[in-house]
Amino acid sequence: MSKYILRHDEANCIGCLACEVHCKTNKDLGPGPNPCRIIAFDPVEVNGLPRAHFVFMPCFHCEDPWCVRACPTGAMQKREKDGIVFVEPSLCIGCKSCIAACPWGAVQWNPATNKVIKCDYCKDRIDAGLQPACVTKCVTGCLSFGEANEVPDPRRERYARYIVAEEASS
């Protein structure tokens, strides 16, 4: 797996889909391909309250990526230095083997170029010391990116606050 983590803090997500558009505009994509998706669910009842669920689906940047193995030309590659899985467009022949192989549906077809496109954590931005487009411009800041263990994780603190508040109100 890549050395990075792209964390989606669901509790802080509002399902606004800004990440999808930030991603697409950064990759110059028109309608069709969606390298990242927010899958939204209708509210469910939790302790008498409506609660929405959003699942963020970029690419998982697998350790042994199905898409890389399926690619006949070597266009689909895993970057040595950090494990980012990306496609080199000049080598892509548009055979779609990677699309068929990916168990998560992460690889997308770009009708404008007749090649595939996928989430590469915006590696050009990362190499320039920036964050992926989706993280940079997220409305609430529910997406965070970096090397695992270096990205702030709000969950333990939030849960601790929750149990303390429960205790105080009981």
Add this chain to the structure above:
Amino acid sequence: MADNDVRRVAMTSSMAPNVSGVGAPGRRMVYSMCGMCAVRCPMEVTVEDGRVTWLQGNLHDEALGASLCAKGAAGLFLESDDERPQTPLIRAGERGGGRWRRASWDEALDYVAEKLKETIEAFGGRGIALSDRGGPFVDLTRTFVHALGSPNYFNHDAGCMGNAHNASRSLYGFGAAELIFDLQHCKHLVLYGRNIVESLMVKEAKAFMGAVARGMRCTYIDPRATITACKATRYWQVRPKSDYALNLAIIHEVLEQEVYDKEFVARFVSGMDYLREAVKDATPEWQEPHTGVTAAELRAFVTEIAADAPQVIFHPGWMSARHKQSFYVSRSAAILNALMGNIEVPGGCVLGKAPEHYGRTGLHQLIDRVPEVKEPRVDGAGAARPQWDPAIGMVHQAFAAMETEQPYGIGAYFAYRHDPFTGLPDPEATQRAMEKLKLIVSIDVRYSEMGWFADVILPESTYLERANILCQMNGPVPVFSMRDQAIVPRFDSRPAWWIFREILRRTDIKEAREALDFETIEELWNYQLDGTGVTIAEMRETGVVKLAAAPTLIPRDELTFPTPSGKIEIESEVLKQAGLESLPKYMPKEAPTGEKFTLLFAKTATLAQGQSLNNPLLNERAPKQVLWIHPDRAAALGIADGDEVEVNGGGRYTGCLRAKVTRWIHPEAVFMLHGYGATVPLARRALGLGVADQRLQHGKLYDFDPAGGGCALTETVVQVKRRTPEGVAG
């Protein structure tokens, strides 16, 4: 960069007025303001060789940061879209017939000027009306209208926050936008259908989610569970239009439990006896059948807010054009803020400060350049209707006057980036009202429903292709904000300041010709900045210039309110003058039965009313429009989830869409997204997509809350029937 970068170039009207240096090769960063909805977030635009390559929020606005919503990001696709007006267009056939001919700017502007002359001869200058979407640039449009001798500038608030605005004025003496909510320190936020995370203002949504994560409580009140409800700590699925009853009972209970800020109230609030009388019978038990909230829940809520006061905020609403007592919902929420004593305290409602508060000087107003208009407004705002703010008006009354010529006639109408055929109810009625007009002009970056009915479409350059006048936004720290021009226009379009200038220059009125007589936007900016101590170069360095280093609160001893009495007036002098009660009795709502439902509407985070659906990327994300209906009511009508249903609002228009059977809508209501059902053939992605809720709001154009003036959109009752392959069931 030179401070005074003004280049006097002899310009003919056919020349596009670009800022100097735009279109230069290489990479540069330009500060702009988003134009994808009316919130206008400040942003940074990266331009490479004349092409926009990156948009993000302006980092100098720390509360916003780099964040942009989906609409903001999709701005690149507005820019590259060919499905927008590319040259001036003059109608060639019947109004609304869709036949146009291309015209040069000179020809189109001469045409407009000629018709304006006819209008002024027939009706006087006051016979000209203009509506826009309000916001920070209205100094330009007001100046244009006043320069022509008309008082009839309108913003879009008849269909938006007019009720909340006028309610605030009747209580505090200033508009609702003058109170800024300090969510960072707030302990409990109460929302009446204010759907913060879907009806997005990015900064507000960000602050709200930050506060929720920190543990702020949020009570969300709405017949429909929105995503904001999903983030709240309490959700009350109240009966539609019953929120005023709820507020009367909350006030009753606050007084009963004596949990209001007695010191604050004694010093700053008048009319407490009136208040006690108004809510004396509004017990928690009384409201129960009206709202569906139990008396016990209401009492527990009041106990909870009492513990959190004064860090408790009752949001008086944004889109408040809902029902005939919406003004009083907003007014009673604002009264609750006063009772909490939350005015000008951290975690409460902080007063917006003008630059003068910090010893600075505000922008020089363009409107100071034109003579004061003495004519009364056509809608009576500020005179016959003293409770309506004349600064914003109520545009449905302009349409009424077009039809009736009462109190006087209107002959010409400009819709500047405003689409009343989408934003106001019953476009058929609006169209009828406009039939007699000598001139209808749409100034827009896109084909709006209204624009399609106009005589002339003047294409405005997109927000990336134009510079606007500078704007001043008062807040805890007031700022000047800039929309600079990032790129040259792709088509034969012009910025608004130039369009209005060129129309005025073609009139016979000397004051009008001089009102906007600036050759370049830089020259106009220098006029605005004169005396402020801020330069164009400084504006261009950060896009947003703060006029104080940090916010300071006004000491409590020095608080004053611009009402007739100087106090927060629970019994309002202005409402009394208008012959209105300050807190009337709640009007009970009959529950619609059988096939009848109250029609509710809203938007999602990817849609800004009707203006987003033709954008390729927003169209791609647009939810499939469905009709939310409660399982109990659906079952009685034989409607299953996913069934096709027909919806009719009493007029000729019937909408057809699929049912979404869900318990997250109150049984008395159905809900659909707004902004669908567009009809303009040249905007092909939006054309025919879904149902136009405003067309179902049949007969509602002149149905408004008389106190606030806002439309009563959710007074619409629709009939819902299941559709079978053979037609409608039953």
